[in-house]
Amino acid sequence: MIGKTIDELEVGDSAKFSKTISESDVYLFAGVTGDFNPAHVDEEYAKDTYFKTRIAHGMLTASFISTVIGTMLPGPGSIYMRQEINFLAPVKIGDTITACAEISEKIAGKKRVRIKTYCINQEGETVLDGEALVSPPRPA
Numbered sequence: 726m727i728g729k730t731i732d733e734l735e736v737g738d739s740a741k742f743s744k745t746i747s748e749s750d751v752y753l754f755a756g757v758t759g760d761f762n763p764a765h766v767d768e769e770y771a772k773d774t775y776f777k778t779r780i781a782h783g784m785l786t787a788s789f790i791s792t793v794i795g796t797m798l799p800g801p802g803s804i805y806m807r808q809e810i811n812f813l814a815p816v817k818i819g820d821t822i823t824a825c826a827e828i829s830e831k832i833a834g835k836k837r838v839r840i841k842t843y844c845i846n847q848e849g850e851t852v853l854d855g856e857a858l859v860s861p862p863r864p865a
Contacts, residue, residue: 727862728800731836734861739827740798742789746781748818754785781816786853789824790842794859798826799838802862806837810855814846821847826857836860 729738744750755761763770764780771779787810794803816822822844830839838861843854 726800727802727865729798729861730864731831731833731838731861732864734799734828734831734838736828736831738798739825740793741823741825742792742797743821743823744789745821746785746816746818750785751779751781751818754782758782758784760784776815776817778817781818781820783810783812783816783853786816786822786824786844787855789822789844790826790855790857793824793826793842794840794857798828798840799859799861804860805857806860807858808842808855809857810842810853812853814850814852816844816846816852822852829856836863 751765755766760782764774765782768779794805824844827841828838829841832839838859840857840859842857844852846852
């Protein structure tokens with residue numbers, strides 16, 4: 726299985742992935758990364774924070790962009806070159822996050838694409854945005 730090559734991609738092509746953040750997602754991410762910040766894993770601590778409850782790791786949310794790029798657009802065989810991220814709003818346990826990617830520029834000479842990336846919650850609020858530089862898969 727191979728994703729779309731540079732010649733198959735067009736500016737404006739887009740893809741999305743949605744997932745509801747569960748408590749186990751947050752704990753598993755903490756275990757994999759070692760990030761046991763109490764803002765993510767300790768409800769008693771989190772009650773006294775600005776957000777008044779635990780929030781998901783920002784990088785957990787951002788990782789959904791990787792899902793879109795690596796499995797949908799451009800898809801399998803793509804190589805992530807760079808990702809710029811702006812964290813705009815908290816993601817709480819129970820939120821449904823949709824990661825979106827849209828081709829904003831083809832850099833044909835370097836066989837790269839620039840991709841507008843962002844995640845929204847179930848209320849339509851943008852929780853993060855940014856831009857990726859990706860090397861699409863090469864033809865077989």
